[in-house]
Amino acid sequence: MSSPFLAIAALGLALALPLAVVPAQDGPDDPTIVAIFDAANTADIETGQLAAEKGSTEAVRQFGMMLVRDHRAVRQQGRDLAARLGVTPTPPRDDSSGRDHATVMERLRGLSGAEFDCAFLEHEIAFHAAVIEAVKTTLLPAIDNAEVRALVEKVAPAFVAHQKAAESLLAKM
Numbered sequence: 001m002s003s004p005f006l007a008i009a010a011l012g013l014a015l016a017l018p019l020a021v022v023p024a025q026d027g028p029d030d031p032t033i034v035a036i037f038d039a040a041n042t043a044d045i046e047t048g049q050l051a052a053e054k055g056s057t058e059a060v061r062q063f064g065m066m067l068v069r070d071h072r073a074v075r076q077q078g079r080d081l082a083a084r085l086g087v088t089p090t091p092p093r094d095d096s097s098g099r100d101h102a103t104v105m106e107r108l109r110g111l112s113g114a115e116f117d118c119a120f121l122e123h124e125i126a127f128h129a130a131v132i133e134a135v136k137t138t139l140l141p142a143i144d145n146a147e148v149r150a151l152v153e154k155v156a157p158a159f160v161a162h163q164k165a166a167e168s169l170l171a172k173m
Helices: 003-020 030-054 058-085 097-109 113-142 146-171
Strands: none
Touching (some): 030 146, 058 146
């Protein structure tokens, strides 16, 4: 793996760090969890849209479109639940995920062809792995509201499926 790919993967992990660095007993509150959930979905919608436009293969473009479709639906479910519960999403203090995501997007926009495809897929693998780990170790243990917990548990398998799909596509390159 070349260094540009490692950089993209590392930034993918950085996007989920606000999730992973908080010990479960001192975990985020529900408004923060809702904000993290929304931000993770929004980030993957944006990277998926970029792949749908820039992917050099039909498989990568289709994968990007799937990410957009799936994460839009999940993000909307989270937003609808937050509205119904009267929860105002509150991003974590000192959250750098927005800046980190902008850096990922800038780097991916500068790539093309197979180089873009590989970097995008490596990013998706790292991003989903970090989110899955954070869901297991930080978010689920910290969730107080049963409906928020049910939503996170319901969509968690989709994060795993996305990671496996990205791994499968990357293995074929």
